[in-house]
Amino acid sequence: MEIFGIPIQAFMGQLLLGLVNGSFYAMLSLGLAVIFGLLGIVNFAHGALYMMGAYVAWLGAEYAGIGFWWSLLLAPLVVGALGVVIERTLLKHLYKIDPIYGLLLTFGLALIAEGLFREQFGVSGQQYEVPELLQGATNLGFMILPNYRGFVVFASLLVCLVTWYTIERTRLGSYLRAGTENPSLVQAFGVNVPMMVMLTYGAGAGLAALAGVLAAPIIQITPLMGSNLIIVVFAVVVIGGMGSILGSIVTGLALGLVEGLTKVFYPEASSIVVFVIMAIVLMIRPAGLFGKEK
């Protein structure tokens, strides 16, 4: 059976793989959007935090026998704690000055992380076993889908939903949103704004690390895995609208699908299609699809 002259097998297969990729785009751009929306910092280190989450999982398995499910909890905590330390020692100096410095600082941090891990582990990458429960594959008829990849889609959707709900629908979320719009006023109400900001960066870092753990069984764990991804994630956030959480989730998933589609019809363009869309969106709607003009 064929769709547009392409066998349905290839079509659905690539679409499904695209959905998996899109889940990662969504999760990562979500973390970026949270940090940017609430802190005004463009966190270039997000890719490095994602990478570190994957390495924590791998190191845990390699040296301490810590399984995948525990790592899902442990890695975000470890990396989140690191994020808190970064915020307290370095980032807090930069809130009052030009935001480009925040970008440059996190860029420097990303380089440090990448260099350290490269020095320690080389670039060839480590393998991480798929957890036993999720091993094996299901024959979907049009392709054989490894079970783990299906799990990833569900897990990331869950994470995105929970995060979105927390920020947009709960009291804690409203404190966060108010705290960044008018910190002094919110502080006057007795809310500890600096603490909130610190925890927010930590939470964003934790989100990135969680994505890293989920990615570990699928791709090669290398020090460069974050930097390859981060620029695409930037484009996703720009398209979705900086600071819009819903925008990031929807755009991330959509872009994964578009990329998958491109691989079917015109594989050579799959790496640039995200950026082309970004350019088009910018011409038509500079604030992004879900963004508000600031």
Next chain:
Amino acid sequence: MKLKKLTAACTLACAAMLGAVAPAQAQISGDTIKIGIITDMSGLYSDIDGQGGLEAIRMAVADMGGAINGKKIEVVYADHQNKADVAAAKAREWFDTQGVDMLIGGTNSGTALAMARVAAEKKKVFIAIGAATAALTNEQCNAYTVHWAYDTVALAKGTGNAVVKAGGKSWYFLTADYAFGAQLQNDTTNVVKAAGGTIVGSVKHPLSASDFSSFLLQAQSSKAQILGLANAGGDTINAIKAANEFGITKTMKLAGLLVFINDIHSLGLKTTQGLYLTDSWYWNRDAESRAWSRKFFEKMKRMPSSIQAGDYSATLNYLQAVKGTGTDDADKVLTKMKATKINDMFAKGGFIRGDGRMVHDMYLMQVKSPDKSTEPWDYYNVVQTFKGEEAWTTKAESKCALWK
């Protein structure tokens, strides 16, 4: 005046900075024989060459006694990180300022081509070991480049023919997107077609790709019998792993066009048993290769790949030529090398042709099943030996201007 002092201080600082950071211009040293290896020390090819290759070269130097006619032999090394510009710049710097006499390595065909160009310009010896592209002795041949261990033509003639004969008539290629992959796909295509097979299609993947799933899906939908892996090192390992994960191996057979013993070690015999591969050397081939390999194992805790053995052999033969001519002048040494047969633990009755190709036997091997393997690293059965000229580009096929 304070400003005057400050300006003077700045000037001195500038001078100091320039002096400190720029490498000093050394005299071209006639008192040491310097061998420089530039290879992949940290990336996807670091296992098959890398540190092990450096060690193999050091073993050759040690076997020559560390010095020739009183001149010390020195080895310098650098990591090209699979970047041709890094390799070329380092080679040029070494020739200009460090007095390097012989350049070796270049695992990664793109870097090897760049290094060959620099060596030809500076009129110094370059021995390509790990790089596969046959272009080094064909379209881009030059008087100063010797290609030692193997090349894409030999791989194609070996594995390509074997697989087609075993019934694999329709092929789909998964190709590493750079000089090596393209050349290997090209040479294998010629062999498969000549043997009566067909090429259904191909897809290119980036070097050191992290995820092969979408490429493999494309391969599967082509319905070809054989998935030809025109890649190497880490890429081959990951492609084979992913192919198993996605059940590609249920409908297609894998043909690893360039596989090293390190890859088999990584993947395990269960996954790779029955795989055909062509290689220039096997540690368990005969008593001499075994003896050397055990010495290597003591240092590196793993068995040498054919590239690492090639590093040793090339260095040894180069140094013997230097000893024989009493000079490290590139032209004289090359003439001597081209006139001398190679008889060491790597090759017997080998010789260097007019196009720079070191001609020796190649082996078609098949990976053993787990129950047949008697010790760690005992992975291969030698199925067929290609003697001498059989394996390589023939004079009729060659486009090398030097070899007519």
Next chain:
Amino acid sequence: MSTSLADDKINRWSRITWGVGLALLVAAPFIGVYPIFMIKALCFAIFACAFNLLLGYTGLLSFGHAAYLGAAAYVTGWLVRSAGFSPELGILAGALSGTVLGAIVGFIAIRRQGIYFAMITLAMAQMIYFVWLQAPFTGGEDGLQGVPRGKLFGLIPLQNDLVMYFVVLAAFVAVFLAVIRIVHSPYGQVLKAIRENEPRAISLGYDVDKYKLLAFVLSTTLAGLAGALKTVALGFATLSDAHWSLSGEVVLMTLLGGMGTFAGPVVGAFTIIGLQNFLADRVGSWVTVIIGVIFVVCVVGFRRGFVGELLAWLKRRQPGKP
């Protein structure tokens, strides 16, 4: 009254220092410094000066500036190697490719300000990088190799490293002076006004976007010139020339040396290239870590950079002088 670190009137002492610097550069190959290293450093100094024009003097952070250096590198490389262009025409074409690409990217990006602008330039640069990766003429991972130096203007053979060096040095001096000229022109004054208070400049009736776009294109043209020179001198153009890590490095060179000063980017470029050269073989991946640390240190506590700090210190020592 001038409030920026670079005075409107160039200090006599600045001129003297630059003169000494130039003398050192002229003497360098004769006192044992490897000319190829100097050529590389000078090309990146040109790149950093171009970048500084945009960041230091216009206040725009382009985070994907390597795209223009890379584009020019490939265009020049291909024209000189495969189309038989003579070096000066190839270099000119390369610089122009920087102009064209800059115009396109600038047109899309200029609509957004500040941090968004930076992210868009980065994303566009990445897109261009992937185009180079796929395009057959660039040679992809292997790069464009074997670019001959040829004869400048058909007369002066450039094979000799010394001759090549002085050609590059001449180009560098020209760019340095050009940047000074641009900054001190009426156009440059408007740029400064835009950098310091954009809403005010708009209310005064200036078409701010046009000014910014012109600055962008000037900067990308000079960046292209750097890439073109580098390709002819070193003989190859590779993906590293268009990679985002190079974009990051040029930001660091400018920041470290001193944003908004004339000599700053040059100092920064030489320091970073020198550091990389010196450390590469000795410490491997630690180079990346060190670059990252310098970034962090600069952003947190050394925002004026070497030259900036120097000028600020000088100002403090002379109370009462404007």
